[in-house]
Amino acid sequence: MPGKRKLRNALSEITNRQPEPGADVDLQEWMEQQIAEVMALGGDFGHSITIETRWSPDLSLYNCYMTALGLPQQRIKCWRPDRKIQPDTPFVRDLIEQGGLTAKAVDPKADPDKVSNGDIVVYFNKTGRPRHAGTFRDGLVVSKWGEGVTHIWRHGLWEVPSDYGNRVRIFEPPTQDQAVAAYIEWAKSKWAF
Numbered sequence: 001m002p003g004k005r006k007l008r009n010a011l012s013e014i015t016n017r018q019p020e021p022g023a024d025v026d027l028q029e030w031m032e033q034q035i036a037e038v039m040a041l042g043g044d045f046g047h048s049i050t051i052e053t054r055w056s057p058d059l060s061l062y063n064c065y066m067t068a069l070g071l072p073q074q075r076i077k078c079w080r081p082d083r084k085i086q087p088d089t090p091f092v093r094d095l096i097e098q099g100g101l102t103a104k105a106v107d108p109k110a111d112p113d114k115v116s117n118g119d120i121v122v123y124f125n126k127t128g129r130p131r132h133a134g135t136f137r138d139g140l141v142v143s144k145w146g147e148g149v150t151h152i153w154r155h156g157l158w159e160v161p162s163d164y165g166n167r168v169r170i171f172e173p174p175t176q177d178q179a180v181a182a183y184i185e186w187a188k189s190k191w192a193f
Contacts, residue, residue, distance in 0.1 A: 004045050004046075004047075004158075004159075005162070006044075006045060007041055007044075007045040007047060007159065008158070008159075008160065008161060008162035009162045010041055010044075010045075011038065011041070011145070011159070011160065011161040011162070012161035012162045012163045014034060014037050014038060014041075015034070015145040015146035015150060015161050016146060016147075016161070016163070018146075018147070018149060019149070027055070027149060030149070031054065031055040031149065031151065034150075034151065035051055035054075035151065038153075047155070047156065047159050048140065048154075048155060048156045048159060049153055049154070049155040049156075049159050050153070050154045050155075051151055051152075051153060051154075052142050052151070052152040052153055052154045053151060053152035054151055055149060055150060055151050059144070059150075059151075059152070060149055061073050062144060063086070063087070063088060063144065063147075064132050064133050064134065064143050064144045064145070065087050065088060065089075065091065065092050065133050066087050067133075067134075067135075067142075067143065067144045067152060068120050068121075068122075068133035068134050068135050068143065069087065069120065069133070069173075069174065069179040069183075070173075070176045070179055071087050071176075071179050071180060071183060072176070072180075075176075075180045076180060076183050076184060076187075085187050085190070085191055087183050089129060089130050089131070090190075091183060091186050091187075092122065092130045092133065093129065093130050094186055095182055095186070096122070096130070096169075096171075100174070100178075100182045101120065101122075101171040101172070101174065102171060102172045103169055103170070103171055104119065104170045104171060104172060106170050108121070108136075108157055108168065108170060109157065112139060115136050115139075115170060116136065117136060117137050117138065118135060118136065118137075118173045119135070119136045119170050119171065119172065119173060120133060120134075120135060120136075120170070120171040120172075120173050121133065121134050121135070121136060121141055121143075121157065121168050121169075121170055121171075122168065122169050122171065123160065123164040123165045123167070123168050124165045124167040124168070124169065125164075125165040125166075125167075126165070126166065126167075128167075129165075131163065131164045131165045132145075132160065132161075132164035132165070134160075135173070136170075137154070140154050140155060140156060141154070141155055141156070141157055141160075142154050143155070143160070145160070145161060146161075
């Protein structure tokens, strides 16, 4: 596994933990605890992880792909979580397969100078399925971890939860208009509106 196995496994445990449904939990306190736990891992394993954007109710409406591709919810009117029409793994997989994202022939570890600010990094599992995405900024990756009630983090390439996979590919970033148009076309092709 690329990166520090114990760090990545601990990150998975922290980010996959969610409050029990119906539990009387102060979400702000819960989220501050998550930050404290991730920061404490620095003492155990060493890492460069910092908080980029703290959780807010509005941030819960976004997933890692929406964040990485710059897809604002207001512009993708067909996004409906109740109908599973969302820019998630199937959308990103199809976007890559259909050439909607242009791959860069670069190994970010071997050639970090060839990775540009704004480039998209997609993490894949061993079957080749996209599992996570982020954006490069100043030599680090900015990405939203977990489902719903989570933060956006700034981290090293392999300082991510282990369930995000062990392969990455780098892509040129589409414009926001290109990403929005690709998503709307994809959603229309999958479900009738």
